[in-house]
Amino acid sequence: MKFIDLDRQYSAYKEEIDGALSRVLESGQFILGPVVEELEKVLADFVGVPYAVGVSSGTDGLLLALMAYGVGPGDEVITTPFTFIATAEVIALLGAVPVFVDIEPDTCNMSVEALQKEVKARMAKGAPLKGIIAVSLYGQCSDMEEISNIAGEYGLFVIEDGCQSFGATYRGRRSCGICGLGVTSFFPSKPLGCYGDGGMVFTSDHEIFERIRMLRVHGQARRYRHEFLGINGRLDALQAGVILAKFPHFKEEVAKRQEVAALYNRLLQEHLPEVRTPVVRDDRTSVYAQYTVRVPAERRDEIQSGMKEKGIPTAIHYPLPLHKQPVFRAHAHLRLPEAEMAASEVLSLPMHPFLEPHEQEEIVVAMKECF
Numbered sequence: 578m579k580f581i582d583l584d585r586q587y588s589a590y591k592e593e594i595d596g597a598l599s600r601v602l603e604s605g606q607f608i609l610g611p612v613v614e615e616l617e618k619v620l621a622d623f624v625g626v627p628y629a630v631g632v633s634s635g636t637d638g639l640l641l642a643l644m645a646y647g648v649g650p651g652d653e654v655i656t657t658p659f660t661f662i663a664t665a666e667v668i669a670l671l672g673a674v675p676v677f678v679d680i681e682p683d684t685c686n687m688s689v690e691a692l693q694k695e696v697k698a699r700m701a702k703g704a705p706l707k708g709i710i711a712v713s714l715y716g717q718c719s720d721m722e723e724i725s726n727i728a729g730e731y732g733l734f735v736i737e738d739g740c741q742s743f744g745a746t747y748r749g750r751r752s753c754g755i756c757g758l759g760v761t762s763f764f765p766s767k768p769l770g771c772y773g774d775g776g777m778v779f780t781s782d783h784e785i786f787e788r789i790r791m792l793r794v795h796g797q798a799r800r801y802r803h804e805f806l807g808i809n810g811r812l813d814a815l816q817a818g819v820i821l822a823k824f825p826h827f828k829e830e831v832a833k834r835q836e837v838a839a840l841y842n843r844l845l846q847e848h849l850p851e852v853r854t855p856v857v858r859d860d861r862t863s864v865y866a867q868y869t870v871r872v873p874a875e876r877r878d879e880i881q882s883g884m885k886e887k888g889i890p891t892a893i894h895y896p897l898p899l900h901k902q903p904v905f906r907a908h909a910h911l912r913l914p915e916a917e918m919a920a921s922e923v924l925s926l927p928m929h930p931f932l933e934p935h936e937q938e939e940i941v942v943a944m945k946e947c948f
């Protein structure tokens with residue numbers, strides 16, 4: 578059994594994907610060009626914003642966004658400690674300081690209460706706080722409107738790290754289109770993945786859009802005329818072709834992921850009440866980039882290794898909150914109990930749209946045996 582079965586997906590859409598790749602190969606246009614532009618338009622429409630910029634990865638999308646907002650040495654950006662390293666890494670790479678606030682115990686997204694307190698305290702003492710990166714973890718949006726309201730009150734920018742939540746909805750709007758700027762990733766294992774690295778930035782702000790377009794090609798306004806220091810941050814045409822070929826199936830895949838999650842919920846609640854199933858708020862939907870449950874911390878290792886012996890792969894997203902990472906040792910004194918507890922209890926089960934009900938039953942039976 579696979580944790581994410583990309584082979585089944587490729588078999589299902591092989592002709593469309595191969596066709597899209599051939600068209601790019603025959604066009605001879607590999608860097609940006611019409612296929613990337615078409616994808617930007619299609620996905621901007623889907624998200625419901627006027628502007629999208631194809632970028633080289635989710636990480637580079639976040640970096641470009643911070644650069645566009647002018648983040649630099651000494652600035653502070655608030656984020657969550659319970660995410661993939663990239664979210665905070667890009668802040669620190671620009672010489673700015675990530676400020677970690679704790680998470681909600683059930684959704685594992687940033688706590689609005691903790692955010693409000695931190696922003697208030699920092700602004701009161703004149704801290705160089707510039708913005709917020711909220712992460713929509715496991716496929717469910719953070720409380721983007723509440724976060725945007727707090728940001729608006731203090732003139733901060735808000736970025737949604739939607740690398741796991743592309744396609745999710747929040748109060749009827751789509752992830753990456755709710756606050757000032759959203760970033761997603763097309764890393765192969767993400768809900769909408771390509772066959773390499775890729776990502777996209779979404780915004781309604783024309784000025785930010787123009788700046789990110791320049792920053793992704795070395796700050797270039799026109800050929801060999803460089804206005805800013807930028808990076809090589811482009812989405813390549815082959816990867817854009819792959820996404821364009823997969824995208825017509827995306828809504829159906831999201832619905833399948835939600836069915837898979839619903840069956841897991843039912844099976845686990847019936848057979849394994851010790852396991853806490855994921856919580857999705859009433860005003861949103863999840864695309865289940867991960868199906869992540871909570872198990873007692875002291876049992877997790879044996880459950881994971883027991884399942885591995887039975888041929889069932891699981892994963893831990895994430896075993897160490899960012900303030901406990903060696904690279905962020907300056908933050909090691911922080912106490913963020915919810916993030917620390919989540920890191921010790923979470924366990925992700927196989928999740929992809931091609932998972933069969935009998936496989937899910939097998940997974941739950943194996944898990945019960947391991948308990």
Ligand SMILES: *Cc1c(COP(=O)(O)O)cnc(C)c1O
Nearest residue numbers: 634635636661663740741762764
């Ligand atoms: C995957 C991921 C990223 C980074 O995306 P890449 O395309 O791999 O660079 C950033 N943030 C979160 C929350 C992610 O899950």
